[in-house]
Amino acid sequence: MSTEIHDEKSNSSTGAMLETTDPYLFFNLGLEIFGVKLAAIREVVEPQPFKTVPNTIPSFVGICNLRGQIIGLLDFRIHFGIKNPNHLGIYMIFENEHGAFGAIIDQIVCVDSLKETEIDRKNAAPQAVIPPQYIDGVVQYKEQLVILIDIKAIFSKEELTSIAHSKMMARAV
C-alpha cells in the first residue's frame, strides 16, 4: 500500500523533451496490479452507499449519489474476473461525454510517472483476463508486468451496450 508520486522534474531537468512522461495511477485488483492514466481520472473517493440496478451485467453493481451527481458503478474485479468482490474497495471516478462513472478497485498502489518508451503498445494482453480492446499497453514496473487499462474504451457507450447486449444474449441462450 505504498504510494509514490514521482516528480516529472527529473525528466524535465534533463532538458530533453523527446521522452514525454505521463503520471499513472497503479492499483490492485486482487493480486494483480493495473495502471490507469492519471489524467483520465476525475477523483478517487471512499466507498459510498449504492443502489443496485436490475437487468444489467453482473459487473454493473448499481448507482450512487456522489455530491448530488448520479454515478454508475462498475466493479472491475467482477468485470475482469478477479475474485474478491466482498471488499468495499475504492471508487475511481471517471468522466466522459456520457457522464461520470465509478470503477471499484481493491487498493491504490501508488501514483508514478511512466516514460512513453517504457510502454509496450504492441504486444498487448499476454493474459486472457482482459480483452485486448481495453488494454492501453503493458509496462515493466518494479519487476512486474503491469497492464495499463484504457478507461475511455471501457466506458464508451458502444462498449457498455455491447457488453450488456452480449450478456443478455448469453443469458437468453
Next chain:
Amino acid sequence: MGHIGLSLSVKIGLIGVFYLMPIISFYYSFTIFSGRNLSFLETEHLGSKILEVTSKLKAYAFHLEFSGEFDASTLEFQTLMPKEQFSEDNSDATFKDLAEASKNWTTKILPAQIKNPLGASPLPNTSVAWDQYKKSGKTSEDKKNLLLTLKKDIDEAFQSIPESSNLILDFDLATYTLIDLALFTLPKISNQIQFSATIKDSQLSKDQGLLINSTLNEIKGKIKKYQSFESAFDSDPNKKVRDHLISKTSNFVNDLERLIEPVLSSSSSIPLKSQSLAAIYLASVNLGGELQTLIQMHLHSRISKIWSERIQTLTLSSLLWALALFLSFKVQRSIVHSVQLILRRLSLVLQDSHQTSDQLSESARSASESAATEAAAVQQSVASLSEMSSMLSQTAKDAEITQKTVEESFVTSQKGISLIRDLGKTMDKMAASSDQLMEINKIIEEIDKKTRVINDIVFKSQLLAVNAAIEAARAGHQGKGFGVVANEVSNLASISGKAATEITSLIQNSLQKVNTIVLQSSDYIKSGQQQTIQSIELFELIANSIVNVKENANQILNATREQNTAIEQTSIAMSTLNKSVQTNQHLSQQCLAQSKSIKESTKSLSYIEKALIFSVFGTLNKSVDSTVSMTNDLSERPPSPLNHNGEVASPTIASLEELSNNIVSKASKLNQKETNLNQNDANHRDAA
C-alpha cells in the same frame, strides 16, 4: 501281681500293728498307773524311808531325853520303851539316808511343772543344823535342835505340797497324817505325863492340863483329817484294823479328856496316881506303836496296790499279745492263700511269658532300628530349624529396617502433602493473575479500535493525496508545486499507514498471544488444580498406605518375633526330642538286651516256680490244683541249690520280684519316652 503285692504288704503291716498293740497298751497303762510319770518305786521308797527315819529319830530323841538329865527315873520308862539300838554313827547314817532320800524325792520325783517348795536344798534348815551339829560338840541339846529342825523341815515339805498335786495321792496324805499323829503328836502327851510324873511328883498342873488338852484337840483334828481320806481306803483289806485303831485312839482321847477335866476346872494342880500316869503313858505309847503298825500296813497295802495294778496291766498286755498272735496267724493264713493264688497265676503267666519274650526281643530290635532312623531325622530337623531361626532373625532385622524406612517415608509423604497444598494455593493465585491478563486483553482490544481510527485517517489522507495528485496533473505545469505537496502528504500517509499497520499487526499478535497464553494458562491452571487435588488425594492414599505398611511391618516384626520364639521353643523341643530319641535308642538297645535276659529269666522262672511250690507246700508231689499240676512237671526238677526246707523260697521270690519290677520300670520308662516323643512331635507340628 501288683494288686496281690499291695494286699500282702498291707497284711504284713497289719501283723506289725497287731504286735505293736500290746506294747502300746502296756506302756500306756504303765504310765497311767504309775501316777503321772511318777515312779512307783520312788514314792514307795520315800514313804518307807520317811517312816523309818522318823521312827528312828523318835527313838533317838527318847534315848537322848532319857539318857542324860533324868538318870534316876528313866529306868522305869526305859523298860517300857521299844528296844531300839542307837549309836552316834547310826544316827549319822540315818540322817544321810534321809537327806539323800529327800533330795531324790524333791529333784527327781517332783517334776519341773510343780513349783518346788523346798527350793534348791530339800531340807534347808536341816542341812544348816546338820553342819552346826557336826562342828559342835554333838551335845544332846544340839541333837535335840537338829531333830526339831528336821521335823520342821519335813512338816513344811509336806504342807507345801499342794493337795491337788498329782504326785501325792490321798492315800499318801492319809499315811502322812497317820505318821504325824503317831510319831509327833501322840508322844507329846506321853512326854507331858512323863514330865509330871518325874518333875512334879505325880502332880498334873493346870498348864500341863491345858497343853495336854490342846494336844488332844490336835489329835482329834488329825483323826478327822485322816478320816477325810476315807475314800482312798475303799479297797483296803485292813479296814477293820484301821477302824479299830481309830476308835481306840478316839477312846483314848476321850478317857484322857475325862481325866484332865478336873485339872482344867480347878485352879490348882491335882495329884495323880503314878500308876494311872503310867497307864496313860503306856496306853499312849502302845497306841503309838499300834499306829506305827497301821502305818506299816498302809505302806504295805500301798505297795500291794501298785503291784496289783501292775499285774492287771500285765494281764491285759498278755491278753492283747494273744489276740495279736491270733490275728497275725489269721493274716498269715490269708497271705499263704494269696501266695497259692499267685502260684497258679504265675504258671499261667509263664506260658505267655515265653511267647512274649520272643515277641519283645523282635519288637525291641525293630524299635532300636526305628530309633536310629528317628535320631537321624531329628538331627536333620534340628539343623534345618537352626537355619530357619537364622533366616527368621534376618527377616526380623529387615522388618525393623522396613519399619524405620516406612516411618521416614510417612514423614516425607506428610511433607509432600503440605507442599502440594501450598502448590494448590499458588495455583489459585495463578488463576487470579490469569483473570488480570484477560483485562490486559481488553485494553489491547481498545488500542486496536483506536488504531482503526488511525487507519481510517490514513486511508482518507491517501485518497486526498491521490486526488491532489490528480488535480496537480490536471493543472499541468502550474500544478507541479501542488503535486509535490500531494506527494509529501502521500508519503506521510503511507508512513503513518505503515506504522498503523505495524501497530495493528503487533496488537493482533499480542492479542493472539495474550489470548493463547490466557487460554493455555487457564487450561494449565485448571489441569494443575485438578492435578493438585488428585495429587493431594494420591498423597493421602500414599500416607494411608504407608500407615498400613507401617502396621503391616509391625505385624511382620511381631510375627517374626513370635515365630522366632516359636522356633526357639521348637528347637528346645527338638533338642529334648533329640535327647529323648537318643535315650530311646539306648533304651531300645537295653530293651533288646533285657528281652534276652527275660527269655533267660523265663526259663529260670519255671524252675523258681517249682522251688516256690516246694517251699510253700513242703513237697513237690502236692499239687496246688489242676492248673499247677498241669503246667509243671515236678519230676523234672532242675539241679538248683534247693534245700528241702522252705528257706530257699524267700530269696527266690525276692529275685523274681526284683526282676519283674526291673522289667516293669523299664517298660514304663519306655512308654513314657514314647509319650514324650509323641508330644514333642505334636509340639513341633504346631510350631511349624
